[in-house]
Amino acid sequence: MINELLFMNGYGVYVLSAFSFTLLSFTALYLVTKIQFVKEQNKFVAKFGSLNTEKANSAKSQRINKEILANATNN
Amino acid sequence: MFKLFQPNKIFQITSKAPKYILFLFVIVISVGLTEALVLSPEDYKQSDAVRIMYVHVPAAWISLGIFSSITFLSISGFIFKNKNLFLIAKSLAPSGFVFNIIALVTGSIWGKPTWGTWWAWDARITSMLILALFYAMYLISWRIYENEEKVFKISTIITILGIINVPIIKYSVDWWNTLHQPASINILSKSSIHSSMLFPLLIMTAAFALFSLLIFLMKYNTELIKIKNKGLDRL
Numbered sequence: 662m663i664n665e666l667l668f669m670n671g672y673g674v675y676v677l678s679a680f681s682f683t684l685l686s687f688t689a690l691y692l693v694t695k696i697q698f699v700k701e702q703n704k705f706v707a708k709f710g711s712l713n714t715e716k717a718n719s720a721k722s723q724r725i726n727k728e729i730l731a732n733a734t735n736n
Numbered sequence: 737m738f739k740l741f742q743p744n745k746i747f748q749i750t751s752k753a754p755k756y757i758l759f760l761f762v763i764v765i766s767v768g769l770t771e772a773l774v775l776s777p778e779d780y781k782q783s784d785a786v787r788i789m790y791v792h793v794p795a796a797w798i799s800l801g802i803f804s805s806i807t808f809l810s811i812s813g814f815i816f817k818n819k820n821l822f823l824i825a826k827s828l829a830p831s832g833f834v835f836n837i838i839a840l841v842t843g844s845i846w847g848k849p850t851w852g853t854w855w856a857w858d859a860r861i862t863s864m865l866i867l868a869l870f871y872a873m874y875l876i877s878w879r880i881y882e883n884e885e886k887v888f889k890i891s892t893i894i895t896i897l898g899i900i901n902v903p904i905i906k907y908s909v910d911w912w913n914t915l916h917q918p919a920s921i922n923i924l925s926k927s928s929i930h931s932s933m934l935f936p937l938l939i940m941t942a943a944f945a946l947f948s949l950l951i952f953l954m955k956y957n958t959e960l961i962k963i964k965n966k967g968l969d970r971l
Contacts (some may be wrong), residue, residue: 666773667782669778669787670778671783671951675756675785675848676773677748679788679845680769680773683838686774687947690834691950694955697958698954698961701961708968708969709968712968714806724747724748729747
């Protein structure tokens with residue numbers, strides 16, 4: 662059964678390499694995008710941490726900044 | 737209407753959505769792979785080589801759909817002077833490019849057992865390669881130009897030139913004698929594909945669409961955080 666599935670009447674090499682290439686491309690794109698996201702998020706948290714209280718409060722007044730910080734701590 | 741697309745308002749949704757979409761994608765792709773590799777029948781002519789269709793066709797469809805969306809968003813962004821539309825277009829491009837490459841590579845792998853060659857300078861294949869070049873130029877334009885106005889203008893020109901190629905890709909198999917087969921699925925007329933093959937194809941298309949949505953959201957969130965990082969620098 663497994664041999665049949667892998668052999669696919671002699672086309673297994675072609676079919677499985679096409680599927681493998683697709684899934685590998687998906688994984689690579691997901692990882693690259695995730696790494697870029699985490700890098701920017703960490704940069705934001707570091708910059709936010711270096712602000713003085715007044716500037717931090719001003720930045721926190723924007724909902725989007727609060728969301729970024731909340732997401733960073735959840736991750 | 738554009739107020740609905742304000743980054744501040746939609747970040748709340750876009751920042752939480754990826755984990756749910758990833759979960760849904762894993763379920764749909766698992767069902768799709770089982771259908772495509774195990775349950776769907778082999779073709780009477782192409783035998784099991786036909787299974788490559790389940791990755792090749794959705795990838796081609798989605799790369800064409802994304803390029804058309806990018807063009808529409810870029811032109812709208814230019815007309816309505818809305819930066820967020822450019823940001824959405826920019827975030828869609830990486831997945832569109834990767835789907836384009838997947839369509840080319842899996843098409844080449846499919847070509848070997850069916851046509852006896854990995855590559856042919858056939859109208860459909862060549863026009864898909866040209867689309868990949870337009871995707872590459874679009875992505876490079878965002879990398880090399882620092883000036884916002886300039887990058888908006890140049891990326892829009894690239895998409896306008898590139899969109900001319902999209903109907904050529906679609907109708908190339910009807911206009912010229914090509915190695916590539918004509919479309920088996922038509923929205924307006926009866927499709928020539930059997931439901932036992934159409935069903936897995938649609939599931940795989942749904943999975944690919946979910947994946948491109950996932951990458952788009954992650955990329956869009958990254959772009960928003962980049963803007964906010966610049967905002968913190970100015971404080």
